[in-house]
Amino acid sequence: MDKPEAAEPSLFRSLPCTFVAGAANEESLPHAALPEIAFIGRSNVGKSSLVNALVEKKALARTSQNPGATKQLNFFNLGNRLMLVDMPGYGFAKVSKQQKSDWDNLIRNYFLGRTTLQRALVLIDARRGAMPHDHEFMELLDETAVIFYIVLTKIDALKPAELTEMLQKMQDTIKSHVAAYPVLFATSAEKKQGIDLLQQELAQFVLPG
Numbered sequence: 477m478d479k480p481e482a483a484e485p486s487l488f489r490s491l492p493c494t495f496v497a498g499a500a501n502e503e504s505l506p507h508a509a510l511p512e513i514a515f516i517g518r519s520n521v522g523k524s525s526l527v528n529a530l531v532e533k534k535a536l537a538r539t540s541q542n543p544g545a546t547k548q549l550n551f552f553n554l555g556n557r558l559m560l561v562d563m564p565g566y567g568f569a570k571v572s573k574q575q576k577s578d579w580d581n582l583i584r585n586y587f588l589g590r591t592t593l594q595r596a597l598v599l600i601d602a603r604r605g606a607m608p609h610d611h612e613f614m615e616l617l618d619e620t621a622v623i624f625y626i627v628l629t630k631i632d633a634l635k636p637a638e639l640t641e642m643l644q645k646m647q648d649t650i651k652s653h654v655a656a657y658p659v660l661f662a663t664s665a666e667k668k669q670g671i672d673l674l675q676q677e678l679a680q681f682v683l684p685g
């Protein structure tokens with residue numbers, strides 16, 4: 477019998493992925509040409525690690541154990557067929573108030589105006605759950621009608637019972653946001669858990685080759 481078609485995740489593995497632009501302000505955003513997926517969440521939640529895990533390249537996006545690693549909107553071009561946008565974190569980054577509010581404004585304006593944006597991924601640390609700042613951003617996505625996935629990160633750090641409890645909590649969060657897609661993703665970039673399901677979901681936005 478013939479083997480079934482290779483599943484979609486191989487797309488992410490096989491396509492080259494390169495850093496194409498870093499934007500610290502609206503003027504330096506690259507031309508909006510490809511479908512885009514944006515990664516947002518608190519500082520240190522694991523955005524850059526998830527980008528690397530999805531495209532299966534270890535050190536494409538810079539990660540750090542110190543919050544505030546990503547300092548601009550970083551655009552990664554996947555085979556000229558999809559753009560992944562790794563964003564600075566909100567929350568407790570050790571940066572000035574001015575810097576935080578500049579990043580918040582840049583991110584807000586991006587969500588308001590980016591015509592090629594297909595989905596946002598709102599990353600939530602599975603050990604902590606959604607914090608006030610997460611809810612603020614999810615409300616912004618509700619208002620701007622940007623459909624978002626809630627993606628739990630670092631699930632390797634939880635015991636099974638803790639994960640079950642957090643998944644339940646997140647189902648309630650999904651229900652409270654009109655723009656939240658009704659399927660929850662639970663991932664570990666470190667242990668490569670849940671990455672294939674997310675790859676499959678995002679494959680629908682990759683332009684045909």
Ligand SMILES: Nc1nc2c(ncn2[C@@H]2O[C@H](COP(=O)(O)OP(=O)(O)OP(=O)(O)O)[C@@H](O)[C@H]2O)c(=O)[nH]1
Pocket residue numbers: 517518519520521522523524525526538539540541542543544545546547563564565566629630631632633663664665666667
């Ligand atoms: N245990 C565990 N740690 C993780 C996982 N993903 C990321 N981390 C760790 O979390 C820390 C922050 O990861 P980053 O990917 O840099 O986080 P970020 O959200 O991009 O952070 P900023 O750019 O500062 O906003 C690093 O020390 C990672 O090694 C995971 O799946 N499991």
Ligand SMILES: [Mg+2]
Pocket residue numbers: 523524525538539545546562563564565
């Ligand atoms: Mg980062």
